[in-house]
Amino acid sequence: MTMNRETLINTILAVAFVAVPVIAMGMNEPFIITLATKVAIFAMAGVGLNLVLGFGGLVSFGHAAFFGIGGYAAGILASHALNYEPIMESPFLIEGTTQMIVIWIVALIVSALVALAIGAITLRTSGVYFIMITLAFAQMIYYFAISWPAYGGEDGLSIYVRNGFPGLNTLDPISFFALCAVMLGIVMLFSAILIRSRFGLALQGARQNPQRMTAVGIAPFRIRLVAFVISAMITALAGALYADLNRFVSPTMLSWHMSGEIMIFVILGGVGRLFGPLAGAALYIILEHLLGSVWEFWQLPLGVLLLIVVLFARGGLVGVLAGERKHA
């Protein structure tokens, strides 16, 4: 592979992403490590959304649903384990757990099932209908979480001790960062392989010309549904990590602002680019931190900046730096 400007920028991004928390550890600044962990997790949620949004051309405005499902998988399983209450006793015993690996598997399975149901209905529509209906289904889950009292309702659910991972002290900030960063790396690698595979090409083909895809014998609906499910699973994994980062999960993770933010990570960085979500999440967190420390109403300049990016800088951060338009 030749070293074009985008590859160079991606390399610099990856190096900075790992170097900043390591330097912060040396300077004993755990808060910066936490910010970097947040970047890793948001980037992972963005990688999930980018799969359908960037490569599939499907504007899902409801990915907070999957982010929140991942979060609640962590919260609910941990709360049952910590209270020694089994989730179910008959017909067979299911107990809670504080093992991240088990939590992740549950998050992946539940989000896949929910995405299958939502995708089967929403993917029958397209364009503006798809945007509004994905939003509406996410709101449905949001209101359900608020009005269902068993797991905290509107107040949310605390995870008193961060869940564990074999051979790792997850309470140590740099260890938890390393875990999140490695997971992000795996997800990005998986995503890169997936979009270059036959399946990924078919997905991009279905975006560019669905009629031709149908003509060559590939049903766009099925390809899109599988992509939607995989995308939801990646975002749910990020949600499980986010709940563990905050040791707290609440309906806020399911709210439509969250869907909008995940979309912003993807757009700020550059739609349909592998490193776009990482660049976007990093930029968002840096802006939030810098603007937020100067002015209480930091979302106002953020909104203005986002408007400028949408109206004038359409390739996102990576696109502007790489100096080339990519037709996504």
Place this chain on the structure above:
Amino acid sequence: MFSLFLEQLLNSLQSGLMLFLMASGLTLVFGVMGLINLAHGSLYMVGAFACAAVAAWTGSFWLGLVASLMAAALAGVLVEMFIIRRLYNRDHLDQVLATFALILVFSEGTRWIFGSFPLFLSVPDILTGTVILPGALEYPIFRLAIIIAGLLVAVGLFLLIGKTRLGVRIRAGEADRGMIAALGVNIDRLYTVVFALGAALAGLAGAFVGTTQSVQVGMGEPVLILAFVVIVIGGIGSIKGALIGSLLVGFTDTMGRFLLPHAFATFLDPSSATAIGSALASMLIYIVMALVLFLRPSGLFGTEA
């Protein structure tokens, strides 16, 4: 029981009509300009805040109501001329993002100016008190007035779209914008007028609903999402669909919250009946939406998917 039922029925009608004021603007803007506008809820909020501020300053609710219409329409004109106009030829993703950014600007700007505490609007003296309806039901006059005002605005909107020259242009714009521009209609001005009309209706709804609840930042967002459900059910671009959809959503939501806990109480203990009933009621309109879409993917009165 009958009077309680009648009260909920009237409340359903009120919420349905307020939804229609929101949804009609959204659906017009989509139908004529092809734009999905998330910031429509912000215009609702602008109307409510303008009403509350002017009513507090002058002591007159009626001046506040005029202010809500004018402030929302003005905000609509400015936003359309400086930002929205650049988005008509963009894809839906850009429209979603730009209007999401506008929400951040509007919400944070309002919080900056008015603070985070909710404002309260008091009902004008002439509309305070209750009336006695059949079944010995005492119903607040103000809510009855909102229902009547909502009905009047709905009739007015149908007359405007159906009987006036502007309405002809709006309908022609929905059918073929290129053609009416070629026939000499100033299309830029038509777009601004349509956007301002939708904004004014949203602002009016904000002022009405703000009086029965409270006026606060973020108040437009739940209503916006309900309005989306309405126009998805009714068919995007159809005013008639927006009216039917609004009433359907208003009734399903209000009656579901009222009846479902009662229904579950017939075979469950009271506390779990309330819990399950209210959780299910909060999901009911989305289930209705999914059903409608399953049967008709482009909504009840939609023309294209």
